[in-house]
Amino acid sequence: MVNEKEKTLIDFIKLVSPGTSLRTVIDDVVRSGMGAMIVFNTGDLQKQNVIEGGFRINSRFTSQKLFELCKMDGAVIISPDLKRILYANVLMNPDNTIHSIETGMRHKSAERTAKQVHTFVIAVSERRKKTTLYYGSSRYRLKTTGELLRNINSTLQVLEKQKEILIEYINNLNILEMSELVSISDICKVIQRVEMVLKISESVKRNFTEIGKEGHIMHMRYRELLRGVEKTKSEILRDYATLSLKKSKTLLSNLTYEGLLDIESIARLIFGKSLEESISPKGFRFLLHLTLSIKEISQMVKTYHNLENVLKLDSSDLELILKNRADIIYEEIRNLREQILSGKVIY
Numbered sequence: 001m002v003n004e005k006e007k008t009l010i011d012f013i014k015l016v017s018p019g020t021s022l023r024t025v026i027d028d029v030v031r032s033g034m035g036a037m038i039v040f041n042t043g044d045l046q047k048q049n050v051i052e053g054g055f056r057i058n059s060r061f062t063s064q065k066l067f068e069l070c071k072m073d074g075a076v077i078i079s080p081d082l083k084r085i086l087y088a089n090v091l092m093n094p095d096n097t098i099h100s101i102e103t104g105m106r107h108k109s110a111e112r113t114a115k116q117v118h119t120f121v122i123a124v125s126e127r128r129k130k131t132t133l134y135y136g137s138s139r140y141r142l143k144t145t146g147e148l149l150r151n152i153n154s155t156l157q158v159l160e161k162q163k164e165i166l167i168e169y170i171n172n173l174n175i176l177e178m179s180e181l182v183s184i185s186d187i188c189k190v191i192q193r194v195e196m197v198l199k200i201s202e203s204v205k206r207n208f209t210e211i212g213k214e215g216h217i218m219h220m221r222y223r224e225l226l227r228g229v230e231k232t233k234s235e236i237l238r239d240y241a242t243l244s245l246k247k248s249k250t251l252l253s254n255l256t257y258e259g260l261l262d263i264e265s266i267a268r269l270i271f272g273k274s275l276e277e278s279i280s281p282k283g284f285r286f287l288l289h290l291t292l293s294i295k296e297i298s299q300m301v302k303t304y305h306n307l308e309n310v311l312k313l314d315s316s317d318l319e320l321i322l323k324n325r326a327d328i329i330y331e332e333i334r335n336l337r338e339q340i341l342s343g344k345v346i347y
Contacts, residue, residue: 009138012120017212021063028067035126037075042119054090148211155204166193174340185275187240188263194233235285283307290332
């Protein structure tokens with residue numbers, strides 16, 4: 001179980017996704033043209049004298065009961081585990097010197113309460129029919145299901161296009177590797193698209209959290225688009241980067257979208273070379289497509305140094321590492337090379 005102090009806004013967004021009891025209440029309040037404030041009780045509300053007036057309920061939580069209590073002017077206080085409704089018609093009285101970017105009184109009070117007590121507060125605007133979530137100093141406007149579906153669909157279309165370009169670049173890289181014609185530019189183009197796909201995927205994660213079960217089919221499509229991308233990134237960096245895998249990944253993750261558009265920067269950052277320079281892969285990515293163990297792959301890379309040397313081996317050379325499997329692996333190497341040169345996508 002996540003400790004209350006370790007929670008983030010994302011943890012609370014899950015509680016208000018479509019189909020949850022809290023989301024039912026929020027949607028009913030919006031449809032009814034009312035405003036409301038729902039506050040999670042962290043135990044510090046009374047200690048810090050943030051609540052004033054109202055009356056004690058202390059009854060079992062149901063969405064219908066919470067909706068009825070939201071019809072009153074004041075805030076409703078509920079337990080963090082969503083098992084009890086504790087107080088209703090409460091006046092929230094946070095420190096008015098706490099900075100707030102809100103203009104309406106209800107939302108100002110909600111934001112200040114969340115910051116002062118470090119709790120989760122839901123505020124529904126009567127006039128604008130918008131719902132805003134606050135947790136500590138974090139703030140987030142809740143989107144409608146329609147908005148979320150449109151945003152996710154739009155992002156998935158962009159993701160699909162970037163994935164298509166990535167596979168095209170990988171296929172081109174595969175052929176260049178077989179022909180010993182790889183340049184730093186070719187590698188940087190693949191890395192650029194991998195990072196684009198991963199960054200775009202991060203941008204849609206919160207939408208999937210917020211939409212909950214409603215986005216199940218889209219989430220399946222999302223997972224399929226991401227399949228193999230992180231693995232390809234690791235394999236290419238192990239094959240080409242002079243830095244450690246961890247260091248290379250950290251440097252790439254820190255790049256902005258603008259930084260990713262400049263492949264010369266990627267070349268300098270990861271390889272310390274110009275785009276025109278030639279480079280040879282160590283062979284990890286190629287060898288992973290054969291029936292070799294990780295230990296055997298590592299031994300082959302250590303022994304033969306790069307893919308160029310591996311492709312020139314005959315079965316007797318392979319006996320040094322593979323012994324009685326040398327002939328089988330030799331045939332696999334030949335077949336895989338032929339498949340790649342014939343245009344088959346190996347991803």
